[in-house]
Amino acid sequence: MSTPILELRNVNKSFGPIDVLNDISLKVDAGEVLCLLGDNGAGKSTLIKTLAGVYKPTTGEVLMDGKPVDFHGPRDAQQMGISTVHQFGGTFPLMSIGRSFFIGAEPTKGFWPFKIYDRRKANEIAVKAVQEFGITRIDDGDRLIGGLSGGERQSLAIARAVHFGARVLILDEPTAALGVKQASHVLRIVLEAKKRGIAVIFITHQVTHAMAVGDHFAVLIRGAVAANFRKGEKTREEITDLMAGGEALANLGAEVESYMAAHEGHPPPVTPN
Amino acid sequence: MKNLSLGDLIRRPESGAFLGLAFVLIFFVVFGSVEFLKPAGAASWLNVAANLGIIAFPVGLLMISGELDISIGAMIPAGALTVAIITGTYDMPIWVGILGALSLGLVVGLINGFLVIRTAVPSLIVTLGTLFAVQGLILGFSVLWTGTTSVALSPAESGVIAKSIFGSFVGGSFQVTIFWWIALTALYIFYVHFSPFGNWIFAMGGDRVSARNAGIPTDKLTVTLFVLSSVSAAFVGMCQAILFNVAQVSAGMTFIFNSIIAVVVGGVLLTGGFGSIVGIFLGTITFAIVNQGIYFTTFDRNWSSLIIGVMLLLAVLMNNTFRIMALTYSPKKK
Numbered sequence: 001m002s003t004p005i006l007e008l009r010n011v012n013k014s015f016g017p018i019d020v021l022n023d024i025s026l027k028v029d030a031g032e033v034l035c036l037l038g039d040n041g042a043g044k045s046t047l048i049k050t051l052a053g054v055y056k057p058t059t060g061e062v063l064m065d066g067k068p069v070d071f072h073g074p075r076d077a078q079q080m081g082i083s084t085v086h087q088f089g090g091t092f093p094l095m096s097i098g099r100s101f102f103i104g105a106e107p108t109k110g111f112w113p114f115k116i117y118d119r120r121k122a123n124e125i126a127v128k129a130v131q132e133f134g135i136t137r138i139d140d141g142d143r144l145i146g147g148l149s150g151g152e153r154q155s156l157a158i159a160r161a162v163h164f165g166a167r168v169l170i171l172d173e174p175t176a177a178l179g180v181k182q183a184s185h186v187l188r189i190v191l192e193a194k195k196r197g198i199a200v201i202f203i204t205h206q207v208t209h210a211m212a213v214g215d216h217f218a219v220l221i222r223g224a225v226a227a228n229f230r231k232g233e234k235t236r237e238e239i240t241d242l243m244a245g246g247e248a249l250a251n252l253g254a255e256v257e258s259y260m261a262a263h264e265g266h267p268p269p270v271t272p273n
Numbered sequence: 274m275k276n277l278s279l280g281d282l283i284r285r286p287e288s289g290a291f292l293g294l295a296f297v298l299i300f301f302v303v304f305g306s307v308e309f310l311k312p313a314g315a316a317s318w319l320n321v322a323a324n325l326g327i328i329a330f331p332v333g334l335l336m337i338s339g340e341l342d343i344s345i346g347a348m349i350p351a352g353a354l355t356v357a358i359i360t361g362t363y364d365m366p367i368w369v370g371i372l373g374a375l376s377l378g379l380v381v382g383l384i385n386g387f388l389v390i391r392t393a394v395p396s397l398i399v400t401l402g403t404l405f406a407v408q409g410l411i412l413g414f415s416v417l418w419t420g421t422t423s424v425a426l427s428p429a430e431s432g433v434i435a436k437s438i439f440g441s442f443v444g445g446s447f448q449v450t451i452f453w454w455i456a457l458t459a460l461y462i463f464y465v466h467f468s469p470f471g472n473w474i475f476a477m478g479g480d481r482v483s484a485r486n487a488g489i490p491t492d493k494l495t496v497t498l499f500v501l502s503s504v505s506a507a508f509v510g511m512c513q514a515i516l517f518n519v520a521q522v523s524a525g526m527t528f529i530f531n532s533i534i535a536v537v538v539g540g541v542l543l544t545g546g547f548g549s550i551v552g553i554f555l556g557t558i559t560f561a562i563v564n565q566g567i568y569f570t571t572f573d574r575n576w577s578s579l580i581i582g583v584m585l586l587l588a589v590l591m592n593n594t595f596r597i598m599a600l601t602y603s604p605k606k607k
């Protein structure tokens with residue numbers, strides 16, 4: 001078997017007295033989609049932040065291509081080809097689309113110390129990248145981010161990560177703010193990246209999305225890996241239960257549906273108890 | 274190159290500053306005379322603008338990045354006294370004095386910067402602390418070493434070269450700092466608006482966490498900006514000491530408010546993330562004209578504070594409007 005692109009070995013992370021990650025060991029191979037699942041506060045975002053160079057593990061190590069790496073900041077991770085869309089933020093309301101897209105990696109022309117930011121090129125690439133997301137309303141890279149809708153911003157952030165994600169693409173709940181068309185485009189992008197041999201780490205709360213793209217699933221419960229399995233090893237119901245922190249919720253949908261079918265389409269009454 | 278329409282222009286951060294400048298120009302021509310636009314009159318406000326402007330640029334960049342630096346109020350006299358004590362009192366070469374003044378700026382800037390990034394204390398408080406600390410320091414040492422709070426630096430001690438580069442009048446009444454200011458304006462315009470460096474400052478002011486996550490060295494950048502403002506303030510103080518042949522402990526406090534006013538009138542958003550060098554440049558000139566233009570009218574000098582106050586409020590309101598217009602802008606074509 002080939003060495004995984006990215007591997008976590010016995011990673012712990014605590015913020016002062018709060019232990020957030022507990023002895024995490026995970027691997028992701030090139031051309032593979034790892035779905036990271038778990039309830040709110042399970043530690044998913046914290047986990048990917050240690051991969052993106054935002055946090056350093058308290059103990060344990062991160063390996064890239066089998067060699068231990070020590071990221072001193074997000075820039076280090078980026079330079080090694082790890083590109084991340086974080087759950088919040090990622091764009092700058094008062095900056096133009098082009099500038100925001102290339103932040104930290106601005107295209108330039110000319111020579112040092114007179115390197116000029118290449119606005120035209122930045123705008124062109126940024127607009128093209130967002131339009132590929134089906135957001136054709138954006139056709140001017142000089143527009144400010146603050147004037148875009150939440151989903152448009154999210155699409156821009158993802159388009160940016162895809163543009164720069166040379167080896168590993170990390171997406172933290174990328175579909176949360178997106179419409180059906182854009183969400184399915186994200187899923188398509190994930191599959192495309194996978195085909196190009198990029199390793200993708202995908203966080204989502206939606207079972208459908210996870211099932212659609214995942215090759216490999218890891219479920220976090222209170223900061224520990226509660227389950228780690230490959231596609232086809234568990235049913236949709238089992239996955240749903242695991243994602244909810246082990247509670248049996250999988251049949252909820254079916255229950256509601258059968259109730260509605262039996263009661264002329266009315267949902268069941270909410271009974272406080 | 275894209276054609277600029279009126280609509281594009283009005284959304285730029287400096288459009289408010291431009292209107293403000295036009296307003297005060299008309300005001301002083303109507304109520305005063307055109308004298309203040311002629312060379313003799315222009316020198317009076319250009320001198321004020323140059324000294325203020327050199328400091329207003331880094332103060333404005335700090336504000337764009339979401340920080341404040343009020344310690345400049347102490348760094349101006351600190352720069353002046355350092356060069357005066359080293360060269361005037363201890364008779365060391367003027368270049369040692371100049372280097373000493375700028376190094377002090379570097380050190381205080383580093384202290385400000387590191388305190389801001391290492392602690393969660395807002396920069397207003399940090400620099401309020403260094404403002405008083407530096408003031409106490411220079412007061413204490415100048416009394417200790419020279420026995421006075423007003424230290425002389427004779428033209429002979431400065432020497433012809435340093436005097437003409439840093440502290441002389443060109444054409445009778447124009448301070449040589451005007452040329453420094455104009456050269457710095459060009460330099461800042463290039464680095465802030467045409468190089469990637471400027472992008473990072475705006476991003477940092479817009480969303481510091483996202484900027485860091487995007488790989489921008491936010492800590493380094495913050496420290497750099499604090500160093501820039503302290504060194505600029507020390508530079509202005511040093512130039513004034515060489516120009517007027519004397520350094521005083523008290524000079525400088527007015528620069529704190531004046532620089533903030535110039536920057537805000539120049540269209541920089543107090544909350545960060547938005548602004549421009551041209552705007553700060555225009556804001557500085559506007560401030561200087563109001564500050565000096567009053568002498569060309571029959572009004573009492575005290576009224577200039579009222580004008581500045583009203584102008585500042587109008588500027589803040591206008592900036593808000595322009596920002597909203599900038600945000601809601603979308604291309605006209607379908």
Ligand SMILES: Nc1ncnc2c1ncn2[C@@H]1O[C@H](COP(=O)(O)OP(=O)(O)OP(=O)(O)O)[C@@H](O)[C@H]1O
Pocket residue numbers: 015018020038039040041042043044045046047087
């Ligand atoms: N910087 C921090 N300092 C202290 N505690 C933190 C910090 N960041 C996260 N935590 C804690 O760690 C836990 C996991 O947070 P994390 O953001 O990783 O959850 P998550 O799995 O991404 O949840 P969600 O699905 O809601 O996004 C939470 O209880 C949170 O309070």
Ligand SMILES: [Mg+2]
Pocket residue numbers: 044045046087172
């Ligand atoms: Mg999260």
